Amino acid sequence: MIRYSQAVIPLVISKNDFQKFNYRVAQKVITPILETHVFYLSEGIHGSDIYDDGRLEIKEGISPNGNGDFFYWYKKSVGDGLMDDSVIPSQRVWQTWIDKPVLENHDTNKVVGVILDAYPSEKRRAVDMLCAMEKEKNPKLAQQIISGDVYHTSMGVSVSKSFCSKCDKECYTEDDWCQHLRYMKGRKDQNGDIIFEINTQLIGLEDSIIYGGPDAVGADSNAKIREVYAGKNYGDVIDSVIKESFNEFCESTGLSTEEMIEYLMHLKE
Secondary structure, three states, X not given: OEEEOOOOOOOXXXXXXXXXXXXXXXXXXXXXXXXXXXXXEEEEEEOEOEOOOOXXXXXXXXXXXXXXXXXXXXXXXXXXEOOOEOOXXXXXXXXXXXXXXXXXXXXXXXXXXXXXXXXXXXXXOEEEEEEEEEOOOOHHHXXXXXXXXXXXXXXXXXXXXXXXXXXXXXXXXXHXXXXXXXXXXXXXXXOOOEOOEEEEEEEEEEEEEOOOOOOOOOOOOXXXXXXXXXXXXXXXXXXXXXXXXXXXXXXXXXXXXXXXXXXXXXXXX
């Protein structure tokens, strides 16, 4: 089973800021690539928690999303939560999106980029995806991403097993759907409760740019491009790092950002 969800004003980090971090990388590696590619950070998929009493955290329009699909953040079982171990050895579920394609509107015949990296945000209960797109191959779309005119995204994920939120029916294909999922998925019942599908055994497949006008949106209302790493003019190259990820990495090492930058500057000498 395949499930789909569905960028936020671009945040630009200056070339001078990046050069302070690592001049050699900025000049020899990053700058030439940024001349030919657009890099952006997509808030790709969201998960929800399980309360102590067993109830699921409901964030309407996000988890479950507009399609009526729910994803766990932590489930503490292999393949089920975005932060859990994946069925793929040595990978967490959120890591399974790395190296997967960026598509236009979930069309496998329209590959427009690649997911270079992914990183979970505990605060937002989201998996962010760092994506790259060649400007020359997709000039119009690339420019619209840079300008902020196109920003909605939507991930695709493989689901091996799911459950009905109403009756707990276990499903392996859509033919297994109960009456609730078949006729009421994503809608509210007479009690005002949303009927949704709890998706487990997850493997990331892709992230899509939702393209086709201002009304072209995905199922997850918060799935958007958060940051764009490119100049509004192609000649104005913007070198950047993902500040949030870098800060969290520094915290995990016990070093301040200043100490980490000093260390990296030492490496380049």
